[in-house]
Amino acid sequence: VCIHHVRSCSSIRSIRFIKSKYVCVFDKSALKFSHQQRLFRTSAVSCGQIVQFKLSDIGEGITEVTVKEWYIKEGDSVSQFDSICEVQSDKASVTITSRYDGIIRKLHYSIDDIAFVGKPLVDIEIDASKGVAPEEDVVETPPMSHDEHTHQEIKGHKTLATPAVRRLAMENNIKLSEVVGTGKDNRILKEDILNYLAKQTGAILPPSPKAEIVPPLRKTEAVPAAPKDKARKIPVPVSRPIAFSGKDKTEPVTGFQKAMVKTMSAALKIPHFGYCDEIDLTQLVQLREELKPLAEIRGVKLSFMPFFIKAASLGLLQYPILNASLDENCQNVTYKASHNIGVAMDTEQGLIVPNVKNVQVCSVFDIAVELNRLQSLGSAGQLGTSDLTGGTFTLSNIGTIGGTYAKPVILPPEVAIGALGKIQVLPRFNGKGEVYKAQIMNVSWSADHRIIDGATMARFSNLWKSYLENPASMLLDLK
Amino acid sequence: MVLQSFKNCLWLSCVLRTPKACFWSTASGGLIIQSVSNDVYQNLAVEDWIHDHMDLEKKQVLFLWRNSPAVVIGRHQNPWQECNLRLLRQKNIKLARRRSGGGTVYHDLGNINLTFFTTRKKYERMENLKLVVKGLKALRPQLDVHVTDRYDILLDGQYKISGTAAKLGRTSAYHHCTLLCNADKFVLSSVLKSPYKGLKSNATPSVPASVKNLFEEDPTLTYEMLLDAIAKEYAMQHQVDHRITLINPADETLFPGISNKTKELQTWEWVYGKTPKFSVSTCLNMAYKDSVLDVKVNMDVKHGKIEACNIDLPEQWLPPGLYSELVKSLTGSKFCPNETTTLVTTLLRVCPQDDELHGRWSLLCENVIRLM
Numbered sequence: 001v002c003i004h005h006v007r008s009c010s011s012i013r014s015i016r017f018i019k020s021k022y023v024c025v026f027d028k029s030a031l032k033f034s035h036q037q038r039l040f041r042t043s044a045v046s047c048g049q050i051v052q053f054k055l056s057d058i059g060e061g062i063t064e065v066t067v068k069e070w071y072i073k074e075g076d077s078v079s080q081f082d083s084i085c086e087v088q089s090d091k092a093s094v095t096i097t098s099r100y101d102g103i104i105r106k107l108h109y110s111i112d113d114i115a116f117v118g119k120p121l122v123d124i125e126i127d128a129s130k131g132v133a134p135e136e137d138v139v140e141t142p143p144m145s146h147d148e149h150t151h152q153e154i155k156g157h158k159t160l161a162t163p164a165v166r167r168l169a170m171e172n173n174i175k176l177s178e179v180v181g182t183g184k185d186n187r188i189l190k191e192d193i194l195n196y197l198a199k200q201t202g203a204i205l206p207p208s209p210k211a212e213i214v215p216p217l218r219k220t221e222a223v224p225a226a227p228k229d230k231a232r233k234i235p236v237p238v239s240r241p242i243a244f245s246g247k248d249k250t251e252p253v254t255g256f257q258k259a260m261v262k263t264m265s266a267a268l269k270i271p272h273f274g275y276c277d278e279i280d281l282t283q284l285v286q287l288r289e290e291l292k293p294l295a296e297i298r299g300v301k302l303s304f305m306p307f308f309i310k311a312a313s314l315g316l317l318q319y320p321i322l323n324a325s326l327d328e329n330c331q332n333v334t335y336k337a338s339h340n341i342g343v344a345m346d347t348e349q350g351l352i353v354p355n356v357k358n359v360q361v362c363s364v365f366d367i368a369v370e371l372n373r374l375q376s377l378g379s380a381g382q383l384g385t386s387d388l389t390g391g392t393f394t395l396s397n398i399g400t401i402g403g404t405y406a407k408p409v410i411l412p413p414e415v416a417i418g419a420l421g422k423i424q425v426l427p428r429f430n431g432k433g434e435v436y437k438a439q440i441m442n443v444s445w446s447a448d449h450r451i452i453d454g455a456t457m458a459r460f461s462n463l464w465k466s467y468l469e470n471p472a473s474m475l476l477d478l479k
Numbered sequence: 480m481v482l483q484s485f486k487n488c489l490w491l492s493c494v495l496r497t498p499k500a501c502f503w504s505t506a507s508g509g510l511i512i513q514s515v516s517n518d519v520y521q522n523l524a525v526e527d528w529i530h531d532h533m534d535l536e537k538k539q540v541l542f543l544w545r546n547s548p549a550v551v552i553g554r555h556q557n558p559w560q561e562c563n564l565r566l567l568r569q570k571n572i573k574l575a576r577r578r579s580g581g582g583t584v585y586h587d588l589g590n591i592n593l594t595f596f597t598t599r600k601k602y603e604r605m606e607n608l609k610l611v612v613k614g615l616k617a618l619r620p621q622l623d624v625h626v627t628d629r630y631d632i633l634l635d636g637q638y639k640i641s642g643t644a645a646k647l648g649r650t651s652a653y654h655h656c657t658l659l660c661n662a663d664k665f666v667l668s669s670v671l672k673s674p675y676k677g678l679k680s681n682a683t684p685s686v687p688a689s690v691k692n693l694f695e696e697d698p699t700l701t702y703e704m705l706l707d708a709i710a711k712e713y714a715m716q717h718q719v720d721h722r723i724t725l726i727n728p729a730d731e732t733l734f735p736g737i738s739n740k741t742k743e744l745q746t747w748e749w750v751y752g753k754t755p756k757f758s759v760s761t762c763l764n765m766a767y768k769d770s771v772l773d774v775k776v777n778m779d780v781k782h783g784k785i786e787a788c789n790i791d792l793p794e795q796w797l798p799p800g801l802y803s804e805l806v807k808s809l810t811g812s813k814f815c816p817n818e819t820t821t822l823v824t825t826l827l828r829v830c831p832q833d834d835e836l837h838g839r840w841s842l843l844c845e846n847v848i849r850l851m
């Protein structure tokens with residue numbers, strides 16, 4: 001909608017129409033009343049006047065500035081004190097705020113244009129019936145004095161509220177001093193009046209079109225400047241809670257999420273089967289306690305993962321099909337020579353899976369060193385492409401966050417994945433039939449059923465389990 | 480230096496809650512505060528908080544602060560143009576975007592920051608800088624320091640020891656400036672040199688200058704002496720108490736709502752996303768097998784995200800399907816090495832498993848990522 005300066009009444013009726021159409025998207029009750037009052041009045045008094053909001057004095061004798069960012073666009077509604085744009089002049093960044101309530105009809109500059117002090121910045125269509133007198137010579141009156149008009153001295157306090165809000169309070173016999181302001185500088189907003197009323201009368205309020213409190217850097221959400229004088233009548237009280245005025249937010253799927261969509265859609269094509277088991281880590285817990293200080297002396301943090309990873313690699317030596325890849329047409333299976341074991345990491349952005357290369361020739365300590373490196377790079381957001389590619393098998397330690405059993409999704413082009421639950425202390429029976437305190441962890445495997453069968457998965461899991469339940473047995477098969 | 484304890488500054492919490500009349504009756508016209516934190520985001524958040532919440536009609540504020548290593552860009556600047564982001568990431572130097580205009584500066588503990596808060600009417604940068612110079616000269620009369628008409632302070636007529644920026648709001652304004660005492664000039668010059676080529680934008684450019692540290696000129700100076708001298712001068716000119724009050728930017732009771740401001744200053748959307756629209760037009764020289772490929776790359780970046788991108792590869796170097804996947808994934812994603820790395824490595828999972836192909840893909844992607 002492109003609206004130029006219009007002063008004659010006949011054309012104004014057409015503006016009314018467009019404005020009403022705009023209003024009805026958000027607030028039907030306001031529409032009814034505004035429609036009634038507008039269409040039949042022909043006097044100039046009710047016509048919305050287009051006011052040229054001029055760029056006010058910046059100080060220090062500055063006459064021109066560069067427009068750097070617009071916070072609003074043509075057609076948006078603004079309230080008094082809302083931020084309109086950001087301009088810059090000689091190392092000073094200035095936030096220009098609106099003097100009026102109204103609708104933005106024209107932006108006089110584009111980004112990077114030079115704007116002049118005293119010349120029009122934007123055209124705002126204001127509702128004359130609201131009683132905000134536009135000031136003729138904007139340059140001489142700095143914004144400060146306009147504040148004084150709108151301040152109400154109540155008990156020595158200065159209460160900030162726009163004229164529209166004041167009117168609403170007046171109509172409903174509310175003392176502004178009794179209302180808690182939630183806006184900037186403790187300003188009282190329309191929502192505050194409505195909430196106050198709702199508390200008094202227990203009434204339902206029509207959902208407010210502006211759900212959030214407007215911060216200084218405002219996103220462009222169009223809010224109608226619906227006339228509040230005759231339009232608002234609080235509905236009859238009904239015993240229902242105050243209407244929730246949150247809004248759905250739709251965003252495009254980009255970047256990282258897009259990548260996840262692609263991978264998971266491809267993963268879905270793989271026929272998964274699951275296999276779960278319980279591992280008694282009592283001995284491993286003890287072993288790690290002994291080895292932790294040794295690793296620390298060498299400057300390395302030793303968690304359980306290096307053991308899990310090494311045990312997995314030893315298992316893969318016996319069951320290499322779990323370290324393979326099936327081609328697109330399911331014609332060939334490639335048995336990968338390297339055991340590049342991926343470790344799922346949770347970062348701010350989401351799931352990333354760097355891998356430890358060639359675990360088959362690494363010691364548990366080597367793996368710990370590499371894990372430390374990957375973890376610190378991961379949290380700093382500095383993992384390289386080589387760290388994130390080439391994985392052949394993945395372990396996901398979801399237990400650090402929580403949970404016991406899971407149903408992990410295989411990451412193509414791999415064919416198997418294991419999810420490790422948290423370690424819990426549980427009662428178990430030992431060989432003598434006595435109950436003892438056991439450190440139990442659950443593992444959930446998923447594998448590609450096209451080339452892997454249940455028996456293979458089960459045997460691999462049993463082998464992996466035996467290495468971890470009896471860590472000394474790893475020594476026999478270590479390469 | 481006499482410092483009041485935190486408890487004495489509970490009055491700051493009164494600013495929002497109690498009627499201003501009762502509090503301001505004891506107003507003395509001005510206040511000098513110093514941050515106990517060296518976190519650039521927390522300190523910038525203090526500036527935001529005072530700008531947004533304090534009534535500066537009756538009380539002006541001078542805020543003193545220092546930061547651990549950080550690069551601070553102006554409101555409308557382009558970080559890729561202004562500094563070596565790769566080096567920043569390697570050295571763990573923070574990047575912050577302030578709300579005031581102006582150019583890029585390097586902060587470390589050898590740099591003092593001064594912020595002068597006033598009402599918009601009383602905004603006067605020259606006066607503030609003259610105050611600083613007066614304070615310095617009162618401390619060391621032989622110091623050759625003066626203010627230029629670009630709002631810089633020069634030492635010995637040629638070395639910049641202070642740069643200025645300002646922010647004006649509806650009712651209040653602030654002017655802040657740096658003061659180089661003992662900053663690491665080597666790190667300063669290396670981080671403020673951008674390696675990125677082919678950037679075209681209307682972002683505010685910085686004007687490089689030769690710098691010198693005050694402590695180099697006079698090794699007997701200390702931070703305390705400088706802060707006291709400036710505080711004394713401020714106190715004299717504004718007729719206020721010269722004592723400096725320590726404040727903790729993490730204290731929510733003192734600055735209600737400040738943690739949100741601190742968080743916002745650290746978001747990617749603020750630091751990188753507020754970069755004015757720019758384009759990258761450059762040529763990658765990729766060494767592949769026995770030859771060097773010249774690959775032209777063009778990208779348009781808006782709000783820090785890739786709006787459009789085009790990579791001129793030799794025909795069939797990459798399967799066309801894969802190339803269009805790459806372009807599609809890059810479009811709309813952040814102009815950020817981490818995000819791009821994650822994207823391209825994930826995409827590799829759903830390509831045909833071919834070593835040659837993977838090699839080319841990795842080579843291309845690594846080169847593209849280097850642009851960020």
